[in-house]
Amino acid sequence: MTVTVNFSGYEGPVTCGPEETLLRAGLRAGLALPYECASGGCGSCRAQLVDGEVKTLWPDAAGLSERDRRRGNRILMCQSVPTADCTVKAPILDGPTVSREAVPERVTSRLLGRVELTPDTALFTLDFRSPIDFLPGQFMLLESPDGVRRAYSMAHPADGAGSTTVEFIIRAKPGGAASSWLFDKVQVGDEILVEGPYGRAYAQPGSERPAVCIAGGTGLAPILAITEELLVENRGRRVDLYIGARMAGDIVLLDRLARLNELGARVAVSVEDPDFAGTEPAGWAVFDDSRVGRVIDHVADDWTDLSDHDIYLAGPAGMVDAALRALVRERGASADRLFFDRFI
Ligand code: FES
Incomplete structure (x- = not known):
């Protein structure tokens, strides 16, 4: 109706x-x-x-x-x-219009592949049959046949060459309805209803400011997309990329991090596991810096003043909220140059 x-x-x-x-x-x-x-x-x-x-x-x-x-x-x-x-x-938003954002649509995709990255995380590739438009950092809602919708971010910028495939990094939540559907029931070739794109924490065009991009957990997906866009748009721009994880084994997609490193990003990693010190796995030469501790402490150690930076942040809500407080109060980050995506 x-x-x-x-x-x-x-x-x-x-x-x-x-x-x-x-x-x-x-x-x-x-x-x-x-x-x-x-x-x-x-x-x-x-x-x-x-x-x-x-x-x-x-x-x-x-x-x-x-x-x-x-x-x-x-x-x-x-x-x-x-x-x-x-x-x-409804409240009316102030500030710039949102005219750059593509209109969210409901479309049927097909699962093209599911590659295990860790025991509870996989890279899902969906085919949309026709090119799909989104901004780097945005997300889509994947909807199960019984109507459960969950938000997942695209792990790369949209392909201007007209590719119809989109990748998502998805972590299984124990007992989660969406997780059991995506990991245990959906088979390669099955249809998946998708709504999107959504999200306003996307790469801002035209900025010359240095950028700090911070990812916690599966916040890696939007931050990969944003960092790539910033570096491709302006090869001379300084971009510092921070990746945070609980365990070293949770750090995935080292090949993509290596590509961002080649494009000019300084890539740093923080692992909370106290036993991590001195045990960097093979392939970690890609990181310019690796430490034990919280990613936000790593950022705070590296920077005393972030007032002239664009800051992109994605990850669990608790981590993002704590990081926002610390960056604004203690490092002078400008609220209107903070772009964040909290996974709730
Ligand atoms: Fe509706 Fe978050 S946008 S509850």
Whole structure:
């Protein structure tokens, strides 16, 4: 059923198709709606349902607080599919337009390959049949047949030459519904429904500033894409890439890190495992620097002032939040030059 949605504060009604969320309908219409995770976890897309009805994809979504739920009319636009004409009161974003971002679409892809990188992490390659447009650092929602959606970042920039394949680094979560589907049920050749691209923590074009790119865990995927884009766009630009992991064995895709090193990035790695010292595996010559400890401490040790840097950050929410606090308060990082993706 197609319904009409009025976003108060924005001009004109928006048409919302069957199974389309308010967020996607608004973005498709060119509205600068606020969002971050597009999957119910962060609360950035919280809005007020003034009238009408919506179906909620994830009733217990962490992005709504108990207080929000008690109010009764608070919704997450990324989890709400209208079932009747609606009026929604949503915050309006300030600042630059989002016109560079491709409109998120729902398309069917096919699993082309799944290569194990570690016992719980794999590189998934999906074929979209036609070229797909996205910005380096963005993500897509992969949807299981029973409607579970999970966000995964593309591990490379879009291929301007028209390739139809896209790679994702995916870590299995014990007991996770999406993990058991992606790792145990989907076979090479099977169809996978995908929605995207989403995300605003992408490589910013035209900047001459030096850049620091920081990845924790599977935050490696968007940071690989962003770092490659920055270096290809401007070969003379200084880019420092920091990779953080709990164990040395969690560091993957050394060949891609080597390529970024060849393109000019300084690549540093931090391993939290205290037994790591002096045990660098073969192939680690690619790193200009390797240390034991948290990646954010590594960055803080290297830099006393980051006020003239662009900073890209992706990884688990706790790591990203701690890093943001440290970089802004203690290293002078500028809030409007910080681009981050929290995995919630
Ligand atoms: Fe909707 Fe994160 S964008 S909850």
